[in-house]
Amino acid sequence: MTRKNTVETVMKYVLLVSALTSITIVLMIGIFTLKEGMPAFREIGLGDLLTRTTWRPGQEQYGILAMIVGSGLVTVGAVVLGVPLALGSAIFLAEIAPQKVKAFVKPSIELLAGIPSVVYGLFGMVVLVPLVRKIPAPGNSGYGLLAASVVLAIMILPTIASVSENAIRNVPRSFREGSLAMGATRWETIRKVVLPSARSGILSAVVLGLGRALGETIAMIMVIGNSVVMPAATGGNPLTIFLSRARTLTGNIAVEIAYATGIHANALFATGVVLFVLIMLVNSSARFLISNRSYK
C-alpha cells in the first residue's frame, strides 16, 4: 500500500469517528434527559404535566403549560418582529446594496451574532425594559414578553439574514435577466421571481432562527420576569398580552435546577424533554416543508 493510500484510509476513519462522536453525544444527552425526566412523567403524568398551568414545586404542583405558552408567544413575537427585518436586510444585501455599502453592512450584521447572549440580556434590562414600561397599561412593569421578543428578534436576525442572503444569491442570474427582459421592474423581479425561487432556503433560515429563539435562556431570564402565569391581555386590546410577564421552558430549568431535589429535579428534566421534542418537531416540519417544495 502506498503512503497516499494509508493517509486516505486513516483520514476516512478519523472522519467517521468524528461523525459518530457527535451522534453519540446527541443520543447520550437525549437518553440522559429522558432517564432523569422519567420519574416525573410517571408520578405527575404526561397529561397533567402538559395541561396544568400551576407550577408550585413547594406544593407538589407541576404543570408546564404556562411555560409552553410563554416560550411559544415569545418565539412568535421574535419571528414577527425579526423575520421581516432579517429578510429586508438579506434582500438589500443580495440584490440592491452597492459593493461599498455591502462591505460595511454585512460584517455589522454578522457582528450581532458574536455578541454573547448575557450582553443582550443586559441591554434588554437597561434599555428596553424602561422603554416598554412607558406604555400605559395597568400592571406593566416593563419586564415581559414584549421586551423579551424584541431582544430575541435582534438575536435571531443575523442567522436569518445571512442564511437567506445566501439563498437569494444562489438564484441563477438567468432568472433575473429573463424577468427584467420581459419588462418587469426590479421590485417585481425580486418579489415574483427571486424570492419564490429562494423560498426553501429562506424557510430553513427562519427555522434556524426559530430553533435559536426556543433555546435562548439567559437573555430571557433577565427580561421576561419569570412569573409562572398564563400570559393574558390586561385591557381591551389583545396585544397587551405581550406586556404580560411569563416564563420560558429554558428559563424554568435554568432558574430552578440549582435548588431542585427529588421529583422537582425530575420535573425540570421533563421540561427539558418537552423542549427537546418541541425543537425536533420544528426542525422536522421545516425539513418536510422544504423537501416538499424545493423541486417543483
Place this chain on the structure above:
Amino acid sequence: MVYRLALTALIVLAAGGLQAVSAEDINIAGSTTVQPLAELFGEAFEANHDGVRIIVQGGGSSVGVRSAVNGTADIGNASREVKDSEFEAYPGIVVHTVARDGIAIVTHPDVPVDGLTLEEARAIFAGRITSWSELGGPDRMITVIAREEGSGTRAAFEDMVMDEDLICAGAMLLPSNGAVRTAVSTTPDCIGFLSFGYLDDQVKAIAIDGVEATVDNASNGTYPVVRPLNMITDGEPAGMVAEFLEFALSADGQAIVEDEGYIAVR
C-alpha cells in the same frame, strides 16, 4: 477503541479527583447567603491552621442539606430552618446555627409607603392587595418581586411572613439577592425582599409593624423576620470539622459575623 479511551479518561479523572481530596481539606457547600460568611471563616481558620484548606461552594440551601448528608461536603450551608421533611429523610443531621440574618421588605425608593403591618405585607405578596392606593399611596398597581422556588431566602420569607398563604403566581421571580436588588431599584411601584446583607440606598427598606429593618432591631428580637444561617453536618462533627465549627462560634468568628452585617448568635 472508544471504550478503551473512555476507560482511560475515567481512570485519569478518578485519580485526579482522589488526589485533590487530602485529609486536611474541609469541603463546604450550599446556600449562597452563607457562602461569603463561610469563606471569611475559612480564610481566618486557614491562617491559624497550617495545611488545612477550606473549600467553599455555592449551590443553594437544599443542595447544602443534601451534600452534607451524601458526603460530597463535610459541612452543608442552609440559610433557612431545616425542614421537617429533611429531618425525616436524614435523621442523622446536626444543625449548627452560626449567625442570624434579617430579611427586609424593600420597595423602589419612590414608593410613598414607609411601613406595613405583617398582615398587609402578606396580603401584598399573596396578591390580595394589588394597588398602592389600598395602603394610602397613589392608585398604581404593585409589582411584586420574589425569589425563585427553592431559594433559602424565599423559604424563610414564606415561613415567617406568608404563614399558610402562597406567594402569588404573578410575582416576578429573580434568581439571586443581587438581581432582586437591581430590579427593585429600577422598577417603579415594586416591592420585594432582600437579605440584610444586601441592603443599600438604592432600595427602601420598609418598617414592619412599626419596627425598622435594622441589625439592632433584629438582634434584640423586635424585628419579626429573622432567620438562622445554619451549617449542617451528618452526625456530630469530629476532628478538624469540629474545630472549624468551634471557631465559627468563637469570639473571633462572631466578630466576622457582625462585620458582615449579620447578627451574632453568641
